[in-house]
């Protein structure tokens with residue numbers, strides 16, 4: 663009768679000297695196999711796990727600590743105002759493909775900042791903070807104009823450099839235009855990539 667593979671393996675483990683042929687029948691073992699010695703690791707003195715060639719033994723890594731070091735925020739945070747973030751903002755970074763720009767503003771999140779990118783109708787590329795500096799409406803839903811982008815809520819018009827060009831609804835002599843500026847980054851296009 664054919665014995666299942668698990669049973670024959672178990673049988674061989676429990677009775678050293680017993681072997682099974684391909685059909686699962688017991689056969690006499692020609693010699694008793696000496697069980698292989700399992701390489702034990704020296705957990706008390708880990709230095710002994712290092713071979714004479716200066717390499718660690720196989721499987722020795724499982725005894726290493728899996729604790730993750732605490733985060734060093736000075737190195738890992740790249741948002742605006744953080745040391746690394748301010749450093750990285752001094753370089754041109756690719757943020758989008760020119761082919762992604764359509765007749766609608768493109769919402770982006772770059773280094774923790776929410777931004778919108780667009781081509782205005784005169785062909786200039788703008789990259790502005792997503793939240794409107796008036797009432798924080800998302801500029802993602804704005805209307806692209808001949809010059810810049812117009813907020814969909816109260817109609818403020820922002821140029822590609824963040825300058826406020828129009829503030830409809832405000833008094834004629836309102837100082838807002840001169841005192842406020844929407845957050846913006848300069849953009850350069852190179853071979854289909856937009857760098858900011």
Ligand code: FES
Nearest residue numbers: 794796797813816
């Ligand atoms: S919220 Fe944008 S113009 Fe008022």
